[in-house]
Amino acid sequence: MSVVIAIDAGTTGVRSRAVYSDGTLATASYREVTQYFPQPGWVEHDATEIWQAVLATLQDVVVQIDETITAIGITNQRETVVAWNKQTGLPYGHAIVWQDRRTSDRCLELAEYLPLVRKQTGLVLDPYFSGTKIEWLLTNRDIPQDDDLCIATIDSWLIWNLTGGKSFVTDPSNASRTMLFDINQMQWSQELCQILNVPKTILPEVRASSGRFGATIKHGSLPAGIAISGVAGDQQAALFGQACFAPGNTKNTYGTGSFVLMNVGTTCPSPKDGLLTTVAWQLGSQKPVYALEGAIFVTGAAIQWLRDGLNIIDRASDIGPLAQSVSDSGGIVVVPAFTGLGSPWWDTYERGSIFGITRGTSRAHIARATIESIVYQTRDVVESMTSASGVTISDLRVDGGAAVMDFMLQLQADHLAVDVLRPKELETTVMGVAYLAGLAQGVWDSTEDISKAWQLDVTFSPKNDPVGYETWQSAVKRSMNWSHV
Numbered sequence: 001m002s003v004v005i006a007i008d009a010g011t012t013g014v015r016s017r018a019v020y021s022d023g024t025l026a027t028a029s030y031r032e033v034t035q036y037f038p039q040p041g042w043v044e045h046d047a048t049e050i051w052q053a054v055l056a057t058l059q060d061v062v063v064q065i066d067e068t069i070t071a072i073g074i075t076n077q078r079e080t081v082v083a084w085n086k087q088t089g090l091p092y093g094h095a096i097v098w099q100d101r102r103t104s105d106r107c108l109e110l111a112e113y114l115p116l117v118r119k120q121t122g123l124v125l126d127p128y129f130s131g132t133k134i135e136w137l138l139t140n141r142d143i144p145q146d147d148d149l150c151i152a153t154i155d156s157w158l159i160w161n162l163t164g165g166k167s168f169v170t171d172p173s174n175a176s177r178t179m180l181f182d183i184n185q186m187q188w189s190q191e192l193c194q195i196l197n198v199p200k201t202i203l204p205e206v207r208a209s210s211g212r213f214g215a216t217i218k219h220g221s222l223p224a225g226i227a228i229s230g231v232a233g234d235q236q237a238a239l240f241g242q243a244c245f246a247p248g249n250t251k252n253t254y255g256t257g258s259f260v261l262m263n264v265g266t267t268c269p270s271p272k273d274g275l276l277t278t279v280a281w282q283l284g285s286q287k288p289v290y291a292l293e294g295a296i297f298v299t300g301a302a303i304q305w306l307r308d309g310l311n312i313i314d315r316a317s318d319i320g321p322l323a324q325s326v327s328d329s330g331g332i333v334v335v336p337a338f339t340g341l342g343s344p345w346w347d348t349y350e351r352g353s354i355f356g357i358t359r360g361t362s363r364a365h366i367a368r369a370t371i372e373s374i375v376y377q378t379r380d381v382v383e384s385m386t387s388a389s390g391v392t393i394s395d396l397r398v399d400g401g402a403a404v405m406d407f408m409l410q411l412q413a414d415h416l417a418v419d420v421l422r423p424k425e426l427e428t429t430v431m432g433v434a435y436l437a438g439l440a441q442g443v444w445d446s447t448e449d450i451s452k453a454w455q456l457d458v459t460f461s462p463k464n465d466p467v468g469y470e471t472w473q474s475a476v477k478r479s480m481n482w483s484h485v
């Protein structure tokens with residue numbers, strides 16, 4: 001049986017996992033990644049640590065499998081940028097992570113270019129995307145702008161290292177998150193590169209998500225010559241892994257943040273209010289597939305905050321039982337806007353808040369209101385997606401770490417009034433990029449093969465009348481612009 005190794009270089013950690021041609025997942029290895037918070041609103045990673053962690057997990061997996069490895073796929077935290085020198089192989093300081101808000105004021109200054117950004121990139125002007133982060137690196141760090149400079153997303157950095165510096169490449173799903181890539185023309189935007197003073201020569205070549213990116217050189221137990229043949233941002237990989245191949249198919253991943261993506265086919269749609277248009281993937285020489293996206297920055301991260309910040313739970317898995325120990329949230333609303341709000345609000349200065357606290361408020365109420373905030377934020381996004389696209393979703397496929405909570409998914413079905421489908425395999429990000437890599441190498445023949453491999457675990461159908469949504473919307477509005485007042 002053929003085997004593909006998927007590398008999932010996420011925000012909180014990296015993993016490598018072997019995926020067999022019959023769709024079964026095998027050996028996995030995981031390493032956490034250090035999070036740096038040098039100032040309020042700043043979030044950084046050490047790119048060298050990420051590379052070494054990825055290599056260590058790959059080597060762990062390689063030594064445990066007997067079969068020849070047919071391909072490697074890479075999926076990654078998106079928008080995060082790293083600058084490095086081709087000669088030394090060393091990064092110029094820490095990578096700036098997608099959650100980082102240091103360019104908020106710069107985005108306000110650039111407001112006149114919003115229509116151009118919307119039209120060419122499908123994004124909005126927000127510090128979330130790589131563009132202003134790259135400009136910040138070039139302006140604020142001592143980086144010589146010569147032929148040896150590379151600035152790119154984490155996928156590029158990993159491929160460059162895996163190939164021993166031979167390939168400086170990325171894929172359109174990652175490029176489409178930089179705010180420098182024209183998703184209509186499928187090339188780096190001359191205008192946007194000029195506006196942000198980014199020379200195109202420091203950016204990677206963009207190749208189809210399923211195709212050929214290069215081959216490994218020998219790194220200890222990792223053999224030379226393995227094709228790197230699939231690359232996609234983690235959310236687009238999850239859409240692929242959820243077999244959302246037909247226009248209208250929609251998924252939500254409940255991870256650190258939550259990202260609702262709807263496949264909208266091969267024609268790039270006009271910008272939709274509050275939402276992003278993004279490249280979902282491109283298979284070989286086929287036309288790219290586009291997606292509408294609602295990006296919610298904090299969902300599972302709010303659970304981590306209850307654990308690490310407030311210490312009201314010991315483990316993430318405690319939140320479900322604690323929330324269900326009370327019959328409602330006792331009138332409180334949690335708005336977990338720790339890093340501003342993304343879709344559909346796009347308020348970079350909103351911050352977290354809890355409303356309606358009384359003497360009777362308990363940790364269980366806070367836990368329950370936190371889960372409700374995940375559901376409400378998803379409803380905000382799905383409703384704007386439905387009204388913007390004119391397409392009513394028939395069901396929502398779900399995955400991610402927090403999607404194990406039946407209680408939350410039932411509430412989600414009630415609030416969306418559609419079926420919420422949880423597949424047996426929740427590792428959709430890993431599966432998605434394994435499929436992209438395997439398709440290019442003939443491990444799988446077509447997307448039909450992948451659709452057949454997708455198996456349903458549970459359907460959550462709407463059954464209760466949803467309550468509390470209007471109060472949520474009022475709470476969101478009251479927290480707006482908080483860090484700016």
Ligand SMILES: Nc1ncnc2c1ncn2[C@@H]1O[C@H](COP(=O)(O)OP(=O)(O)OP(=O)(O)O)[C@@H](O)[C@H]1O
Nearest residue numbers: 010011012013255256300301303316317400401402
């Ligand atoms: N048993 C559980 N119950 C509720 N929430 C959980 C449970 N286990 C994990 N989580 C939540 O799931 C989130 C992690 O999910 P996942 O691993 O999908 O994240 P991710 O966004 O992919 O992370 P990364 O960016 O590192 O890839 C955590 O934020 C955690 O709060």
Ligand SMILES: [Mg+2]
Nearest residue numbers: 010234255429
């Ligand atoms: Mg992930």
